[in-house]
Amino acid sequence: MTSTPVARPDEVRRYNRASLLRRLHLGGPSTRAELAGELGLNRSTIKALVDGLAGSGVVVERVPRPGRQAGRPSLLVLPQPEAAVVLAVDIQVEHVALALVGLGGEILGRNSWNLHRRTRTPTEVLTRITESTALLAADLGVRPAGCGVSVPGVVRRLDGHVHEAPNLRWSDVPLGERLAAVLDTRVVVGNDAELGALAEYLRGTAQGSGDVVFVSADIGVGGGVIAEGASLRGTTGYVGELGHMVVNPRGRDCYCGSRGCWETEVGEAAFCRALGLPEGSSRGAVRVELRELDATPELARSRLAELAEWLTLGLVNVVNLLGPELVVLGDLFTDLPDAVLDDVAGAVRQRSMVSRALGGVRVERSSLARDAKLLGAAEVAFEEIIDTV
């Protein structure tokens, strides 16, 4: 009388297999008993799945290192990195990093190069990605089954169309399509801050926190949001641009057409101004200055006072709007001297009404440092292929 869809046994098996692989990929080596408990499957089902995966070389079972427990140790199930490899690409304004990442999240090999005005065109970047990937894959003897790309701009998730990546001076680049054609694989393109947030949530500082904002400073400032455990996106999959929140209406003109955007007040150029470095100084020079300031808290506070104030104000706004439990700061922000970071975190907790209601939002440095976006790119690629491993 009813027409409820009832899953066929092979569908159920495929679904359970993918769940198991996802769990091993993100959670690491586990015993069969742990897997059975966490996935809510009985032990005979787990045994059949693990045996099948071991038979096709996707996992191995191994005796754990001694000292783990008394008695006869349970075998650990380990994902085999080479069983599924994805290409992760992190396109930044002055730099491209790429890596081949294996099942389980291990970086098997990597390469990177700098971008200059001349080499920053989509065609140049695509050519170099293709060449570099071919070399790396041949070196490692693997073939990527999917690809994830991080881009600092407004990206349509559906097809990887880059609408506008202003700091790269790209607009309307069908990056997903073009890359899929040359690599002959499935390509997912995401906004860099969204992918950074995803990586922090899955593998970094934000593990176990369902409501997180990730804000990072490079040339530009970007932010990604995890809400109730999922990436927050706007309509048609566009991710917001936290860096273009106006924090200082009397501030500097921004290329976006506004003025006093968060990016103009706390991005790399603002760091250079605060540190008395010529604008356009190398990232390395900025980092060296910041690290030196760590030893002289009072000097750090006075030099970075204005930048810290705009960072605080923007964070208060973000926390008041989104109510996260944790804010993770990435890239250049991770090099802020401890004294300044502690002041900012304290001021956000004091001035944000929503933080007070939540009992105090945490503000922490990214633990993935410069790899956050690269690892996020790997994860969106894995999401696409894990069902087919």
Add this chain to the structure above:
Amino acid sequence: MTSTPVARPDEVRRYNRASLLRRLHLGGPSTRAELAGELGLNRSTIKALVDGLAGSGVVVERVPRPGRQAGRPSLLVLPQPEAAVVLAVDIQVEHVALALVGLGGEILGRNSWNLHRRTRTPTEVLTRITESTALLAADLGVRPAGCGVSVPGVVRRLDGHVHEAPNLRWSDVPLGERLAAVLDTRVVVGNDAELGALAEYLRGTAQGSGDVVFVSADIGVGGGVIAEGASLRGTTGYVGELGHMVVNPRGRDCYCGSRGCWETEVGEAAFCRALGLPEGSSRGAVRVELRELDATPELARSRLAELAEWLTLGLVNVVNLLGPELVVLGDLFTDLPDAVLDDVAGAVRQRSMVSRALGGVRVERSSLARDAKLLGAAEVAFEEIIDTV
């Protein structure tokens, strides 16, 4: 071999029944064929469900009004309002409105009263709600099966604890618990802007738009967000406070501890200042002034120039952060003169980078006007009880 959960027939039936009722409640009268198509159920299943619901008086079937189509008309299935009634309460700073709302969303009866400093305590408000509900329910001969309450403040969704409703001067009020005890029914308490957004999405201007921001001005300014068709909440269910985004760092002090919050620049007090009315003028006086200005666009533009600029700046920020397809303006904002509203909408589209990427965000007036929050409160109550009708 597998342990997939297979739904039992009575569970499936209950699930289908609730889906059908939810569809009739939100979508209105429909033919059996329409229901079968939209719910993906076969016609015999729909027949059995409709017959069951008609037997217990929850729906009726009727011949549609003539002129709808040629040939023998299909019967329409209509929800019976009295079959499930909820109490909706909209607590505002100077005003409480309540209504008994029937299945299908019809307001069966309503009452409201003004709040003054003396009558604004939680106990006074609770007492009055209880008395007023009893009278209204007796009048209509119905008994509410659930209750939804809208509060202008920071609310913990889980148990309806009002952490802070600053304009009411309430803090740490266990409103959900207290109201549930006196009304002897399930109570859901929500932030007013969240409920306004929900109502616009389900029954108002935003129907059919999955990514929406609702911003409304009363004494305070609040905003609710629908992202991919669901209410966006922060950690532990707290909804953000868009009104406490700082738009003007050199602006007036806000009671929240910040200065230049959106609320201080575009809330009711800012309207009074712009219109040359004494602060604390009645809502009616503000509306009258605004409506008069509608006839003189240039005067309207000059009087409201500063307010419009802060409204624009805040909206640019909201659009850049969240990337909605539609912004719905509620309460006092709906009385903005057309010329000013058009200017604001145009400026947001021009100045927001994300709006440009999206091909232009729409900025529109609420069609539910002052009932948005009340209807949103009804909907969260219906969500809780529709499975049990």
